[in-house]
Amino acid sequence: MDMKLDSIGLSPFRNFSRAEWAALRADTPQPLTPEEIARLQGLNDRLSLAEIEEIYLPLSRLLSIYVAATQKLFRAMQKFLGPEQAGKMPYIIGVAGSVAVGKSTTSRVLQALLGRWANTPKVALVTTDGFLLPNAVLEREGLMQKKGFPESYDLPALLHFLTDIKAGRHPVAAPIYSHFDYDVMPNERVEVDQPDILIVEGLNVLQTSRPPKDGKGIPFVSDFFDFKIYIDADDAILERWYVERFMRLRETAFRDPAAYFHRYAGISESEADQTARSIWHAINRVNLQENILPTRQRADLILRKGGDHEVEAVALRKL
Template sequence: MEMKLDERGLSPYRNFTRAEWATLRADTPQPLQPDEIARLQGLNDRLSLSQIEEIYLPLSRLLSMYVGATQKLFRAMQRFLGPEEGGKMPYIIGVAGSVAVGKSTTSRVLQALLGRWPNTPKVALVTTDGFLLPNAVLEQEGLMGRKGFPESYDLPALLHFLSDIKAGRRPVRAPIYSHFNYDVMPNESVEVDQPDILIVEGLNVLQTSRPPKDGKGIPFVSDFFDFRIYIDADEAILERWYVERFMRLRQTAFRDPAAYFHRYSTLSDSEADATARSIWHTINLANLRENILPTRQRADLILRKGGDHEVEAVALRKL
């Protein structure tokens, strides 16, 4: 995966094949047990031991160095300026990419691995799904068909959450989203209490908008990130993964009469395939092309996946 060059043949990224990236693991031990690896794997994702060893262990080593350097700078600034109310500032990692690309699996693996490093014993994970507007609001605003697009999120609430995290406030609460109910859970939240690292996973977390000329615009979500990861794959592969996941859910979660998408469980195989592809093209592919893919170049690191869910290449932004 060669990232885009400018007219002089230069790129802001350093590109690695999988084999080249794997050597950066050095002697980092592999701490995850087989049962833990199985739990970290997503519904339609595959997480091999080789991928952990060759992709995620080098990445966790790199991130540990970034976090350690930031912690060292923070302590130096405290000595220079004096202690500041609010305590430590968590290091925030953003993970972006299309529906079905494996963001959740990557985020869970990083949480498990980074929590093993001596300088980061406390790693929290939050998904921006919890900051989606409730279905009742989306229906009122005519946005149910654009769920997952930037306008379907409670952006002020998400920015307030990230601002509190960066300010070192404790504890901070994030809303919870239920994929079973396909809605935000009212009066339910998860507590995030001053972690050393916070991983924020979501479709549009790297997106920007045109800044206002008066300079008074609200910040972007990614303004709070210390490191940005984008997970990439070809559109045809993403569509196949989405359809495969839909078909599996049709045989499992959708069968529950209480599930939001229970109606899909009675479709024939051909009807289900056609329905999944229609949803993909009208909603998820449109969102990918309009909002998600254009943010790829804003990432500090890009993981490029092949059709077997394995990362084939890595691009790291140069310092």
């Protein structure tokens, strides 16, 4: 968020404090049970009832307004174009942000809340991790140290998937990624069958490149999104969250001899801390600075988190 532009009224965003944003919930009911909230939070996230009520309920209310307006426009276009107009077209929400910022938790919460609205009972969630190139390809191309960077994805496959979704085709299959194996599962797919809303979560989903002069470049992933969310936090906070998550995994999933990162289970705590920080600075921070953070201003909504994982401020793009 550019505070200099905002101070002279030129920012494309309207900024809200947490209290100001919470007031926009109005009378939106809170449908989630404590057990559901506990299941939705990630490994190292803290998801409280207050966060649901003050941040996510206003957001689900806002998104329901956007979706309803889009559905009304779609029906009008069907009437205008006649029976040739495609069938049901899902509303697509993109969720972007750094490693360890809490994208998965936000996406799961939105999926749970939006599915409670009468006009959007069917909400699907897909992560772009499944569209990473297999490890064998990354190793062959010398990209294992750039896993998660834009060049490590099977972009044509991801664009083809989104094209089919927007064309109303169904079902459409998406590949599945295993964090346990640290690789794409070769024979596993998740089917997306004409949902009312599709949430697409990933590091670089808002990333662009300079379009070619001939105008024949392939579309960007974000060209398929109806609404774009960026989850933001300071570098130092993100590093701390990444290290904390790494240390928790070292005591849990890494203990399994079959896990890709099992080799880290037996090292000392100080070695694990040093290893996590080294990975953060060599890979994840570089990706954040070079590819992810520059896309923040392309979002329709920015959720700004503080060190306790709670959203402190919200920026909403003006219409």
